Amino acid sequence: MGHMTVVGICEDDPDVRRVLTDALRMGGHRVVIARNGREGVANLGVGSDVEVLVLDIGLPDADGRDVCQALRAGGQHAPALFLTAFDAVHDRVSGFHAGGDDYVVKPFAISEVLVRIDALARRAPVEAPQVSGLTLHPDRFTVSAGDQEVSLTPTEFRLLAAIAVSPGTVVRRRTAVAAAWPGGAIVNENTIDSYIRRLRVKLSALDSPVELVTVRGVGFTLR
Amino acid sequence: MGHMTVVGICEDDPDVRRVLTDALRMGGHRVVIARNGREGVANLGVGSDVEVLVLDIGLPDADGRDVCQALRAGGQHAPALFLTAFDAVHDRVSGFHAGGDDYVVKPFAISEVLVRIDALARRAPVEAPQVSGLTLHPDRFTVSAGDQEVSLTPTEFRLLAAIAVSPGTVVRRRTAVAAAWPGGAIVNENTIDSYIRRLRVKLSALDSPVELVTVRGVGFTLR
DNA sequence: GATGCACCTGAACGCCACCTGACTGACGGG
């Protein structure tokens, strides 16, 4: 369900880190890692694209709750899930008071943590993938302009999303391919052209001034 | 903290109900009460001003998760916290799949429940809920549109409920399977297709514009 | 104007996700 969530993990135990990152990546998420409190504040701030925070409380150099508060003070409002060995009620309560949104006690079932992360991501402020009059609906696999809406296949959607990330700026051919065909699948050079064409056809169906333009020798862009 | 939140409680045990309502009112919140699943669906829907749901899973006439799904299908997107005596991991996971946002096991510390409710209220819903036009009745295992009503088998109901939690958005095949066959029961890949078909047949019986659409390679959605 | 290359265009192909209809076996109630 969770559509490609970026999860920030702040955890000193390499084993726990490994289990979490593996499971999250398996579920199609991206992971940003911090090994201690200092790295946490440095790597998981507002510029990091992180959508959900997973914070260990028992860090070697700091308390995870302090890390959370420091991040909050820096404008990072992504929902936070605390991970900890403590299980006293007052520990949990203090976690929430520090601006946390959930709390899981070690040892935890990985499936439960995953599903709680999904729940937090679901509630996260909905990103507005709106580009020059086009709106992408990741939960629906459609694009819309105004009241008109056309549905895309998964591959078409990935490709369009890759190009639509930065309206105006050109997305390189390589970059677009890597985004639309993850896992480095080998595809004919021409395949992307076919998909570009199909996207153009579908986009022309909604009467929007937006155009999928080719920049010869470089890539594609949205105008 | 969370100032003047309206909390909807669905709980059959009078003692638990009393403890919760007292504590919540003490904290300056308003409380809407339902004593069983039927009242839950009736009292805590979209017209009720409720901002956070607290649902007992072990209700006399229905499963709290079904109540949650029914409310979701009716357009109620307030965050939900499940309350239960069960503590198996798959119970918790299935709660989240039913559209829940948190999970607390009885016996619970009232202070923790309060603080979790505050955390949910803080993350209050943003999205515009979409309504399917279908009404699920977890106490009867039926769906209705307008005055027409068809009865479903338990498995059919779980599957439809999982897809109906978020009308318009695509529910992945895996998610639907996990919801309809809880406990990780191994079923043939094709089985879900059979059930989808049966649901389509039954839904076509009620003349509603609602359609059970498959998004090839992804999952299913309600339109 | 000739040549080469990047990209466009339309069509075709094959796999596999999904659909369809029927069947089996388990259970339960009359």
Next chain:
DNA sequence: CCCGTCAGTCAGGTGGCGTTCAGGTGCATC
């Protein structure tokens, strides 16, 4: 014991989607 209901399975068919191909077109360079 029969019958109805429900869960799950199976074999066969279909079409959507990903991919490739064979041409065509236009820009760029000499």
